[in-house]
């Protein structure tokens with residue numbers, strides 16, 4: 001093997017290595033059925049619900065969230081304290097590789113605290129989810145009144 005073909009072979013291995021590296025480092029999230037609950041204007045907090053899918057090969061650790069509509073955006077879940085259902089903040093939300101997590105009104109949800117102004121039906125709200133590497137994922141959810149015929153029990 002002459003020197004030129006040897007160098008070419010090494011270059012090929014290096015570029016293959018970076019191609020594989022870039023694919024594993026590229027973390028990706030998508031959401032479906034996103035909506036934010038419309039509540040009476042006196043209520044200063046509300047929540048967003050959606051299905052979130054991690055299409056990448058590695059777990060994504062979401063550590064914070066941000067939106068212009070409220071002072072704070074937090075990951076919450078519901079826990080039973082005695083016989084009372086209450087909300088607690090989750091320090092992070094892990095979306096496992098190739099999996100979907102459902103955020104719904106009885107479980108995990110994205111909580112908007114201290115809304116700057118009352119929301120309106122069909123308003124498009126943008127929010128960002130930020131992972132432990134500082135990567136920001138931008139999404140939009142529409143404000144929607146709760147279905148009065150729903151049979152959810154809380």
Ligand SMILES: [Cu+2]
Nearest residue numbers: 047076087111
């Ligand atoms: Cu909450």
